[in-house]
Amino acid sequence: MNKHIGIIDADLLGHGTRHPNLACLKLSGYHKAQGDQVDLIESWDELRRGDAVETFDHIYLARVFDFTPIPIDVDAYPNLSYGGTGFYFLPFSDGGEHMLPHEIEHHMPDYHLYDHFVAKEIARGIKATRFRDYQDYSIGFMTRGCFRGCHFCVNQHSHGVRFHAHVGEFFDPSRKYIYLWDDNVLGYPKWREVFDELAATGRRFQFRQGMDIRIMTPEKAKTLSEAKYIGDYIFAFDHPEERREIERGLQCWQQYNHKIAKLYVLCGYDNQDQRDIASTFMRIKVLMRYGCLPYIMRHENYVKSKYRGTYINLARWCNQPNFFKKKSYRQYCESNGEASATMRYMREFEHDWPDIAEAFYDLRWEDLRFSALHRQIFSAHSHMAFCRASML
Ligand code: SF4
Structure with a gap:
């Protein structure tokens, strides 16, 4: 039987971010492919009303930043699971590889999860340009991890840069641009293959980290430029x-x-x-x-x-x-x-x-x-x- 899934991007509700949560996009993409109904929960009040347990078969809560407030008791919801670097930063992290099951981590993101939210914000007068990351970009990681082990970084326990995905896994040809969250793409031994794949899409791209x-x-500088x-x-x-x-x-x-x-x-x-x-x-x-x-x-x-x-x-x-x-x-x-x-x-x-x-x-x-x-x-x-x- 198809399920009703609720997704909470806690950083969005907490302080407003300018980009979608990639894990939320992948969760949504995965569940929609199973035929489930997926809704982005746009206010904590939807959970405080107390009917969330009945409304949703399952609720996912994602948080990137550990300072983002969570104004509900997550343990009070038997149908809620939570994750993201905002919950599991240093002790467990190896750069986030393990945080989603493989079939979700490598699923095509649902780039329409935030459509209702974006339309609502634009209707109340927020400039459409603020939402470019939601509307214009394919988003993903082609490599993950880093070899440097900086103590402040989510990758501090990572042992090196490894392949994560081909661009086709998250590339939506209807979108104008691509941005990537790779942690240290220049440290990947096969960095040139990453750039060749990106070039083959014909899209302009950016590494955000x-x-x-x-x-x-000289070879990397020339290729990048x-x-x-x-x-x-x-x-x-x-x-x-x-x-x-x-x-x-x-x-x-x-x-x-x-x-x-x-x-x-x-x-x-x-x-x-x-x-x-x-x-x-x-x-x-x-x-x-x-x-x-x-x-x-x-x-x-x-x-x-x-x-x-x-x-x-x-x-x-x-x-x-x-x-x-x-x-x-x-x-x-x-x-x-x-x-x-x-x-x-x-x-x-x-x-x-x-x-x-x-x-x-x-x-x-x-x-x-x-x-x-x-x-x-x-x-x-x-x-x-x-x-x-x-x-x-
Ligand atoms: S990704 Fe950057 S901050 Fe993190 S360990 Fe590597 S070099 Fe350090």
Whole structure:
């Protein structure tokens, strides 16, 4: 007998996300293929009314972020099962491979699960462009896992990058674009096959996780820069001690691609004091010198910091490229007004750590970028040699 399935995307209900939950799409696709009726549950009230146990044969609850609130007692629903990295982050995770049964994990996603929700949001005045990820993209993983074992990452227990799926498993030809959640595609030994498969779809695509620029090679840089890529090229610069590898990777990358790259900059994780803030500024400065844009990723521990206001300032300054490209940190803070909290945070930190402020507060992307361009033009040949030599 066909079943009635309810699906909850807790992150959507909790704080609103801009992209669909891939596990929810696969669950929906699998059940619809069995002939079941599948509904996205769009409000916690649908469960609080108390009739959910009768209405649905089964309810799935998915959560990506562990800070997303779950305002119901999940154990009170005998027909509810839950999963996702928001529930099972560090102790069990190997990158999420085991979280869905094989036949669901490898099922074509149902890209229409959110249709009613999207239509409702657009009808109440939210811009349709906000829902591009729901409407324009095929979504999936072609590889999973990573070899690096970063402690803050869902992949910390993963042992390497492995094949996950061919693009045909999740490619919907009616959709304009593809985006991928691969954890470290450049670390996959057969990375070229991934790019060849993507090219064969004829669609523009994007890798949404920060790619690993430390393992950039001339071949990877050339392939990526020649690909039908959509949006920013996004890499990561999470640890200050990676600086040399990051610079080598950027020099290699910039031999083949002059589009402005964006790099995630993790902060507030190792510690939350002036050392972490200086490290964050240092990484921002390095990226300025290469004409790249930092994107500040604040670990949730930043709220423990005496200088949490500085973390907020840094994210607002860097994550809005129009500000970042034109203004130094000091100019950005001043533009918020003399009496603003932004200025207070800036002054408090400068009072306590004048040397750090002197080193970084007045740097401007445009100035350092210009020197980078100048350097690039006059030493392209030697950079190319460095790029190749360091890969030997
Ligand atoms: S390199 Fe990226 S994907 Fe790999 S473990 Fe570190 S944070 Fe995770």
